[in-house]
Amino acid sequence: MPVSGPPTIAPSLLAADFARLGTELEDVMAAGARVIHFDVMDGHFVPPISFGEVVAKIVAPVVHDGGGVLDVHLMVERPEERIGSFAAAGADRITIHLEATRHPAAALAAIRATGCSAGIALNPATPAASVAELMDDIDLVLCMTVNPGWGGQAFLDGSLAKIRQLADLVHGKAELIVDGGVDIDTVRGCAASGATTLVAGSAIFRARDPQAAYLELCEAAGVSARSAEPHRA
Numbered sequence: 001m002p003v004s005g006p007p008t009i010a011p012s013l014l015a016a017d018f019a020r021l022g023t024e025l026e027d028v029m030a031a032g033a034r035v036i037h038f039d040v041m042d043g044h045f046v047p048p049i050s051f052g053e054v055v056a057k058i059v060a061p062v063v064h065d066g067g068g069v070l071d072v073h074l075m076v077e078r079p080e081e082r083i084g085s086f087a088a089a090g091a092d093r094i095t096i097h098l099e100a101t102r103h104p105a106a107a108l109a110a111i112r113a114t115g116c117s118a119g120i121a122l123n124p125a126t127p128a129a130s131v132a133e134l135m136d137d138i139d140l141v142l143c144m145t146v147n148p149g150w151g152g153q154a155f156l157d158g159s160l161a162k163i164r165q166l167a168d169l170v171h172g173k174a175e176l177i178v179d180g181g182v183d184i185d186t187v188r189g190c191a192a193s194g195a196t197t198l199v200a201g202s203a204i205f206r207a208r209d210p211q212a213a214y215l216e217l218c219e220a221a222g223v224s225a226r227s228a229e230p231h232r233a
Contacts, residue, residue: 012200029062048150053086074100120134122143123148191221
């Protein structure tokens, strides 16, 4: 289905206080967040290790009870080996990296077979045109605007041009997600360039008041936080 409407702000749990993960998740959902971004890192595709299926299974009911979707971003080698377990843990959308698998079309088909929306992510150095042959296989395209692996990085120069290239390529056929360095200074440009979902971690969870920070980002992106619904491809 075509993707339309104002952009969605998706809080990234990677930047949350892990000791207060449940509370911080509930706080942003109370503010209106309906897409919750869940970064999975394996210590191989990217150096850090983050969440796994056990945490996803704990988080998913909170997200679903609040009317949201759990947006799982696999920054792992051989992501096809993890699809079934994350779908079983409660993922609604699963995005894999083009750079992490030799058979992206097969991996994307496996995601769809679980009933989840299927996404492909591109590292900053991977050209936008790389997804052209996969457009029939994807519901989501994720554009990394920092090098993957760590939160709190600055938005990379030149990223807006790539977002515009991807927006022209997907042309309403899929959701276009921007992930990395999204804050009050960059969110407007990303939204204006065609992004439909803007992942924000540090800008929300490392603020003094995460609810207020989320609402401020929504306002800057031109979306009403409490009336926004997740884009569904």
